[in-house]
Amino acid sequence: MPVDRVLLAQPRGYCAGVEMAIKALAWMVRVFEPPVYCYHEIVHNRLVVDRFRDLGVVFVDDVDEVPEGAPLMLSAHGSAPEIVATARSRNRFVVNAVCPLVTKVHHEAKVRAEKGFTVLYVGHAGHDEAVGTLAVAPESMQLVEHEEDLDDVLPEVQDPSKVALLAQTTLSMRDWEGIMDRTREQFPELWTATRNDLCFATTNRQAALTAIATRAEAVVVIGSANSSNTIALTKVARSAGCPLVLRVDGPEELFVDELDGARVVGVTAGASAPEDLVQAVIAKLDPAEGVEPVYVTDEDEYFPPPRELRELVPALDGLAALMVGGNPVAARRRGGPFSDDRGMDASLVLAELAR
Numbered sequence: 001m002p003v004d005r006v007l008l009a010q011p012r013g014y015c016a017g018v019e020m021a022i023k024a025l026a027w028m029v030r031v032f033e034p035p036v037y038c039y040h041e042i043v044h045n046r047l048v049v050d051r052f053r054d055l056g057v058v059f060v061d062d063v064d065e066v067p068e069g070a071p072l073m074l075s076a077h078g079s080a081p082e083i084v085a086t087a088r089s090r091n092r093f094v095v096n097a098v099c100p101l102v103t104k105v106h107h108e109a110k111v112r113a114e115k116g117f118t119v120l121y122v123g124h125a126g127h128d129e130a131v132g133t134l135a136v137a138p139e140s141m142q143l144v145e146h147e148e149d150l151d152d153v154l155p156e157v158q159d160p161s162k163v164a165l166l167a168q169t170t171l172s173m174r175d176w177e178g179i180m181d182r183t184r185e186q187f188p189e190l191w192t193a194t195r196n197d198l199c200f201a202t203t204n205r206q207a208a209l210t211a212i213a214t215r216a217e218a219v220v221v222i223g224s225a226n227s228s229n230t231i232a233l234t235k236v237a238r239s240a241g242c243p244l245v246l247r248v249d250g251p252e253e254l255f256v257d258e259l260d261g262a263r264v265v266g267v268t269a270g271a272s273a274p275e276d277l278v279q280a281v282i283a284k285l286d287p288a289e290g291v292e293p294v295y296v297t298d299e300d301e302y303f304p305p306p307r308e309l310r311e312l313v314p315a316l317d318g319l320a321a322l323m324v325g326g327n328p329v330a331a332r333r334r335g336g337p338f339s340d341d342r343g344m345d346a347s348l349v350l351a352e353l354a355r
Contacts, residue, residue: 003256006287007216008278009208009268010295014346015201017099018043018272020303021076022346024097026353027309029055032071032093039063039087040075040128042097043272044227046249051354063087071095077128078102080135095308101169102129105197106136112164112191113137118157120144122179123168127228130168147178154186164191169199170271172206172232174239201271201299202229206236208296209268213240216266218259220285221247222277223270230270242266251280274347302342 014022021042028036034056041049041059049059063083066072068090074083078098087094112119119141123130134141142153157163165183167176176198184190213219219237223230230247237245244262248254259265265285269278282291304310 003259003265003285003287004263005265005289006282006285006291007212007264007266008282008291008293009205009212009266010293011201011204011208011297011299012267013222013269013271013273013275013278015199015271016299016301016303017076017101017199017201019346020305021097021099022048023341023344023349024095024305024309025052025057025073026346026349027305028071028073028095029057029353031312035070037066037070037072038075039066039072039079039083040077041226042073042075044077044128044224044230045270045272045274046224046226047277048272048274048350051350055353066090066092068092073097075128076102078106078132080132082135083132093308095306097306099169099199100303101197101199102133104193105133105166105169108164108166108193108197109133109136109141112166113140115162116159117162117164117191118142118159119164119166120153120179120183121166121168122171122176124228127168129170129228133166133168144179147182150179150182154183157187160187161189162191163187163189166193167197168228169197170202170227170229170232171198172235173198173203174235175232199229199271200301202232204297204299205229205233205268205271208294209233209236209266210240211296212266212268212294213237213242215264216242216262217264218242218244218246218262219266219268220254220281221245221268221270222250222281223247223273224249227270227272230273233268233270237266248281250277251284254281254284256285274350275345276347276351305341 025042035058038059063086071093074096076097076099121141122144125145219242221233234245234247
């Protein structure tokens, strides 16, 4: 049975941190001879990672696998301090593409630990972001994955006046609030960040999905199975009462007959899923009455390239001008394509590299 209408969540897809990381790795692919190395997947999206592999990027889970002097990027999820230190050894050119929001949580963990707090970290065991954050202050931090974990963790707290609660940025609000409420009930002096640690983009995407999930007969969430924020979106859609929720990496995994005759289908994408996949999914759904965008908020957040690349921008602009027969000195002075990072769309940058 054909689909009548698609309800399209806005915002959806790439967040500012993912935009920054993908464009930064694309820069490295353009500047350095292959292979370019990346510690862990740059973002948790299978198709994005595969596209970079095709461009000569080698993803490793141990920085010791990276040869001396090789270009190396550290993923957007954040890395343990000892990993960062090891990466910068052996004359490697290292770009740390950690999301600034994750850096904020690392800083909060370090400061609270130095002040003698027990830091409870709400996150998913084994997730790259959680592993990196817990390594910031391992002697002071405890992982809390589920609310029932508090039964074991809370009785171990030594000083009730010094308890802090931090979170993996990609959690759903539902995962965070229950744990926070129960912990604050036992420890009224609980310290949390002035603004909670959940990524604004994650929260916005969940709000947009909630707005369409109550109207849709089925929801398609685009993103990979190892993407925490994508899995959180599937939970949000089910919690909102949508009877059928499908997660797909891309259009090749979507079979319209699995929609059980749904006439109104909601579509959204996790924060590491590119827009071309969204459009391809919509094309496969082929809604007879078209697409209805459902706006919750506009996002204009921008994270500039990592510091290591910003320092190279004038030289890169000069090189780009030289390659097309322009004046490299003038380009370094007035700026060029690398200086216009904010005006570049990461999905288009990656698509153009793959051509």
